[in-house]
Amino acid sequence: MNRRIRRGVVAATALTLAVTAPAAAAHAAPRPxxxxxxxxLPAGDGWASEGTGTTGGAAAxxxxxxxxTTWAEFRAALAVPGTEPRIVKVVGTLNATAAGCAAFEAPGYDFARYLADYDPAVWGYENVxxxxxxDLRAASATAQGKAVKVGVPANTTIVGVGRHAGITGGSLQVQGVDNVVVRNLTLESPLDCFPQWDPTDGATGAWNSEYDSLVVYGSTHVWIDHNTFTDGSRPDSSLPTHFGELYQQHDGELDVVRGADLVTVSWNVFTDHDKTLMIGNSDSAGATDRGRLRVTLHHNLFENVVERAPRVRFGKVDAYNNHFVVPSSAYxxxxxIGQESQLHAxxxxxxxxxxxxxxxxxxxxxDAPVxxxxxxxxxxxxxxxALHNTQFPEELLRPDAGWTPTLRTxxxxxxxxxxLVDGGAGAGRFC
Incomplete structure (x- = not known):
């Protein structure tokens, strides 16, 4: 259905495409x-090209x-000591949770008992x-976190080999490092085996989950290119309901948070997800985030995502030439537009x-300018x-983010x- 919607727009623009496609196509694929x-990362290609630029492990x-070829081999490759350039090639699909949720359960944890103990009819909504x-749920969640999270060192390139490389259930943590490249992977969102019930979250409580596919945390010079972020075989529509609320087992697809800076996100697909891409995770993080969180988003496809494409706090974010496909009013x-954000769209x-x-x-x-x-x-x-302010006068937005992007090729x-984007974005498109 979504493809048919796009075809209607694309068919009407053949003349424009003939003029502009060749220049953009050069960015969609490497040289033969x-x-x-x-x-x-090419010079001038977004915020990650600022200063020293982003080379990842190219010189390895x-x-x-x-x-x-396995999750264990992948973790081992990233754990090799040293910050000299490294390249990790992913072949096939690596499954971080192949053993299933039972492998992480703490002895004595019983989900049926959990539901009975914290049923709002018994527990209420006033207290966490x-x-x-x-306690056993938390211990189980800790075990899963240790298994599915993996740190990415400085000066590293992670790249999928061929058209069908990816990671299922894993969470890449680019934390406190500089100079990282992630390319050509299909990243299927981790499924949290042990979401926490929070009866105080909203009027009727909510299930809260952990694990993003990729987190950039306090890191600089990061290039995320030609990946596909998806819920894959377990979309939200397949998840059950407990206590009248969706048993949410997904968190975000990509987060750029906690002082991260100089990030370029190009030619990716973000699809079939709710809370998709967050830049800045807290209104109270000004001491860490103010003057940072500079991110460029270009030539990405956001298809059938509900929100956060992106949600921005503090950062100077340049979003240009992205395609957003919205098939229904569930959007x-x-x-x-968040705390002290400066989005240029x-x-x-x-x-x-x-x-x-x-x-x-x-x-x-x-309140922030855009x-x-x-x-x-x-x-x-x-x-x-202008259209937003007319249609939603109760949440008027101010014009002029106060800066003009220059780092564009x-x-x-x-x-x-x-x-251009539908034909060139995502994993497997430059192989």
Missing amino acids: GADPARAT VASRVFTA VSGPQE AYSFG EKNAFTLAEDVPAGRVLKKWK TTTGNYVNGRPVDLL HVDHPRAVPA
Whole structure:
């Protein structure tokens, strides 16, 4: 259904595509014969090109080039000591939770007992859960976290080999390091085996989960390119309901948080997810995040995602030439305007279903300025900010983010973006 919606927009823009496609296509694929594992971020390509640029492990010597065909081999390759450049090639799909949830359960944990103990009819909604089963749930969650989280060292390139490389159930943690490249992977969102019930979350409580597919935490110079982020075989629609609320086992697909800086996210697919991409995780993190969280998002496809594409706090975020496909009114918003954010959204393309008002593209979380210029909705130019303020006067947004992006190698006409991005973004597209 989504593909058919896009075709209608793309078919009307053949002339524009003929003019603009060649320049953008150069960014979608490496040179013939070039090794994707040795690729470096082009000069001027987004915030990650600032200063020293981003090369990852491109200069790795032969002894620091590893091939992983299992999750254990992948973890071992990243655990090799030293910060000299390294390349880790992923072959096939690595499954971080192949043993199943039972492998992480603490002795005595019983989910049926957990449900009985914390049923709102018994526990109520006033207090957070506590007691033996909650302690055992937490211990089980700790065991899963140790198994599925893996740290990525500085000066590292992680790259999928061929068209079908990826990771299922794992969480890549780029924490406190510099110079990392992640390319050509299908990252299926980790499924939290042990979500916590919080009866105090909202009027009717909520299940809260852990584990993002990729977290950039306090790190600099990170290039995330040509990956596919997806819920895969376990979308939210397949999850059960307990206490009248979705038993949410997914967290985010990508988070850039806690002082992270100088990140370029290019030519990725984000699909079939709720809370997708968060830049800045707390309104109270100004001491850490102010002046940081500089992120560029370009030529990414956001398809059938509910919200956070992205949600921004503090950062100077440049979002241009992305394609957003919204098939139904289950959609919440794309650009979340948060605490002290400075989002510059330019020449993006939105393919919206008929029942989705274009004013919903923006969401005001806190008072902050935003620049929206040259964006197209269903093939036509739309002033997103003016339309939002007209349709949602209760959450007026201010214009002018106060800065003009300069770190761009090429900007396509927004009419060309759907075909270019749909045809070039995601894992397996430059092999």
